[in-house]
């Protein structure tokens with residue numbers, strides 16, 4: 734039997750393990766994720782009420798999104814391959830009194846065991862850190878019930894995204910540690926939509942997540958040039 738190579742970039746996982754202690758510092762290395770969290774939670778909850786839904790959060794890190802979805806009434810499982818980040822997530826929820834089920838596993842592994850069991854999968858700011866985003870998307874679709882909802886967010890790949898997301902965010906404004914992102918791994922909206930469509934996921938909406946360096950605020954706008962979020966529904970019949 735051929736065992737499929739895991740869809741993991743160990744350098745990426747090490748990077749997130751090393752940053753583990755910083756996850757819950759709202760002014761620290763993950764400040765952008767804290768700042769965009771209310772916007773993305775509102776976006777997700779607008780398209781799919783999270784209450785009592787069985788949700789899988791893929792690449793959950795320290796649990797910033799997982800906890801917020803649990804606080805909206807979701808029954809959340811969070812998975813990640815950075816063990817130190819998961820340990821931080823587990824400790825933090827004692828404070829926040831949430832009940833997320835955190836697991837050290839890959840989406841591919843879970844898809845082999847829990848096909849068709851989730852109402853919602855979220856995979857935010859994760860696919861630009863894996864060797865094959867296409868495989869992650871296929872596994873996300875497999876894990877969903879027919880008619881289930883999938884939310885992905887990532888960074889577009891074009892010169893403007895390079896200037897904003899790498900030069901601007903990492904080197905000039907220092908919003909993120911240098912080396913957080915690699916340009917070649919960014920994903921164009923057309924690529925994400927194509928992989929999703931081939932995995933029985935229909936695009937329902939997309940929105941840009943825009944940072945204004947002058948007001949230091951984020952907003953959701955139609956422009957997908959840099960950061961963007963996409964909402965899909967899994968086909969009922971395949």
Ligand code: SAH
Pocket residue numbers: 740741742745746749750766791792793794795797798812813814815818838839840856857858859862863
């Ligand atoms: N989704 C969270 C965290 C994004 S940071 C949020 O938006 O708030 C990216 C996360 O993806 C990190 O925690 C990293 O460890 C995780 N990750 C990267 N490659 C992964 C893989 N192959 N499987 C699971 N998690 C992965």
